[in-house]
Amino acid sequence: MEKPQKLLVLINSLGMYDWSLAAKFFLNTQVFAGAVGNGGSERHQNFLNQTRNMEVGSNICNNQMSHGSNTKAIRTVAHFDASTKEFILNSPDFEAAKFWVGNMGKTATHAVVYAQLYTSDGQCHGLHSFVVQIRDPKTLLPMPGVMVGDIGKKLGQNGIDNGFAMFYNVRIPQENLLNSTGDISPSGKYTSRYKDPKQRLGASLGTLSSGRVSIIGMTVVNLKLVVSIAIRFSATRRQFGPTEKEEIPVLEYQLQQWRLIPYLAAAYALDYFSKSFFMNLIELQIGILMKDRSPRQAELGKEIHALSCAGKPLASWTAQHGAQECREACGGHGFLAINRLGDIRNDNDPNCTYEGDNNVLLQQTSNYLLGLFHSIREDNIPCESPLGSTHFLNDFKTILSHKFTARTARECLDCTVPLAAYKWLVCYLLRESNQKLQQERQKATNDFDARNNSQVYYCRSLALAFIEHTILQRYYDYTHDTSTPASLQPVLRKLCTLYGLWSLSKHMAVLYQGGYFTGELPGKIIQDAVLELCAELKDDAVSLVDAIAPPDFILNSPIAKADGELYKNLWSAVLQGEKVLERPSWWAEFCTKKPLIAKL
CATH class of the missing domain: 1.20.140.10 (Butyryl-CoA Dehydrogenase, subunit A, domain 3)
Structure with missing residues (x-):
């Protein structure tokens, strides 16, 4: 149990400094790795090793643009091609684009993608997860058939490059199916230890807890x-x-x-x-x-x-x-x-x-x-x-x-x-x-x-x-x-x-x-x-605060340094601001042009 506790301390310590940094680390090493480790099997160990060695950047693709919590309504599809032993991923339209995916905007190279699994006979077996390569790790260019980008500036945590992804006939090996809830036999037949589709869906999404x-x-x-x-x-x-x-x-x-x-x-x-x-x-x-x-x-x-x-x-x-x-x-x-209170408030807001x-x-x-x-x-x-x-x-x-x-x-x-x-x-x-x-x-x-x-x-x-x-x-x-x-x-x-x-x-x-x-x-x-x-x-x-507060360097708030020198620290921080004592670059225009109110 010691290792998980140390990991928790590490992530929370990074978060005290910058939640974007902590979230990027957590999404890569824990969320992606957890989804692969709990949802996959021995054949997926290579992905875990690459993640552990920081050789790939990753996350999970669950939400669509038009569906968030309603996972049953996900419309990304993965058809099994028995002739090539591959799955073919497709996004039917832009509303089915994977959206809000952390690390996806600029840096993710791999993702766990949730999609409806179809066998070669055309039968749908419900939502399953697949490891999909999004970008080339050496160039960060998208893989063939993958449309990927950044969704834009947010109200907070802008150090996380939340993005979108769409798939157009993207082929992935059969082995990339995370097979703890269901698998494809060598003959192309679907097998699962869950007879009830609801139980299978619950098990598939259980890693998200x-x-x-x-x-x-x-x-x-x-x-x-x-x-x-x-x-x-x-x-x-x-x-x-x-x-x-x-x-x-x-x-x-x-x-x-x-x-x-x-x-x-x-x-x-x-x-x-x-x-x-x-x-x-x-x-x-x-x-x-x-x-x-x-x-x-x-x-x-x-x-x-x-x-x-x-x-x-x-x-x-x-x-x-x-x-x-x-x-x-x-x-x-x-x-x-x-003094950082606004940034902390804004960075916390998306947690709701x-x-x-x-x-x-x-x-x-x-x-x-x-x-x-x-x-x-x-x-x-x-x-x-x-x-x-x-x-x-x-x-x-x-x-x-x-x-x-x-x-x-x-x-x-x-x-x-x-x-x-x-x-x-x-x-x-x-x-x-x-x-x-x-x-x-x-x-x-x-x-x-x-x-x-x-x-x-x-x-x-x-x-x-x-x-x-x-x-x-x-x-x-x-x-x-x-x-x-x-x-x-x-x-x-x-x-x-x-x-x-x-x-x-x-x-x-x-x-x-x-x-x-x-x-x-x-x-x-x-x-x-x-x-x-x-x-x-x-x-x-x-x-009581001293017992839970991080060092001043991490807390990074002039009005809250441990030495109690409130005004000295605040004054020093203000004077060290960028160009705080310089006149603005537009000073000449401001001084020579008559105010609009004077013309009126």
Whole structure:
């Protein structure tokens, strides 16, 4: 397990410096290599060796211009020519062009291309993946029949050359089919260990889950960066004070604490979840490589899929909102590009879309939970998830009978309070979502419409509450584990409780609606507890940031250097700007021509 952990550290460290650099490395060495390693066999080892030695540049081609998440609708086709033992790839029209492919615009030489496989008898066997050479590694010129290019400038991460590709009678060897889900025999007959086409499709796309798990880590890194900048700035920026002669750091203000410190707590909780979840993924991948066909392996795959489909949205949205809050909390200096908050915000933004639109992905998680709910209620089958994320659902009825019992803010400072509330919240939303779905099924003409009309206020909220509970439970267990240094446990437990209460406060309406909260007291004391925890953590905030912030060279923000010399560093950076003291090249024209307003 040591090697995967080192790899995670390497990618996240590169990302702290420049996510475009980290993403290019990750797409080549992990996404492409993972798709080939998990989807192929021994005959594809040469591609893995070339990737490992950085002899080729690569990625995967899944999305089309006209279809993103709807993989079933991919129209790129691969016809098997039995006479030459080759597949012939074709893009039927420009809407079928592979689009948004990272590394494809300028540098990719090979790609894993998803296409509909047709045997020589004209029968379609569904979506499969193929290794296709895109460019000549020595010249970077396109291979015959391949049209490839760059899609243009984006809102962020422009160091990644996202591109498009189309195929016109491109011939590839039969052996380039990644054959873990299906293969072609020497006689040209299609064979597969999956009888159900749906299972075959799921297995073919299963390798894509690693991208969502990795994005969780990417967004946590972004959250660490913006929180580090904003809290260091707030600890050194002085404005106003009790007297005219005394100015105090803005971090001393309750409003600034309330804006920033919950995001610091979120960074810690999400960081632990990201790292532990990554190791869960490694466990799954080891099982795949060892050809583990056990029921536990199957359930582990389903659980990781469900958690990644909610974890990616929650983490990317938290980083997105945190980046904006941190930018505003640094005032005008936060708007200066040299202080980097804008670049981090923009580079994080696509994480809300890559590997699946956040809102669409959440449906995968709610579908998983609704399936478990049916098993519990109808078939009396207990939840036995390998990672334990759904075990509490076995006490569904008992949990729903609970009520909020805390009477003071001090009682809420124990993390068991938000944990208990979250268990009730997930059970309540699961019951309500199931009822809503059944009602819609009675009205709708098909299951598609029923599920579509059960998302807002129901299934979407269910998925978010479930992943928030999972993250909180994991971090709670970590902060109470004997392996966690006793000297660190008090402050880490405060962070845990703050993250739980802060996240829970966004569900106040549902907690009152379902009857878990009654009267005005619960809402008030939770708000008071959040503020109290922010105040208690304020003096530790800089030390907590120092523990997660990279060196100044990597953080690369003048207002957030570890020495605390805010204005000295900012002034120095401004003066070192390009041509900052020079008059503009168009000075003569500006000085000699009369302004347009004067003519008017």
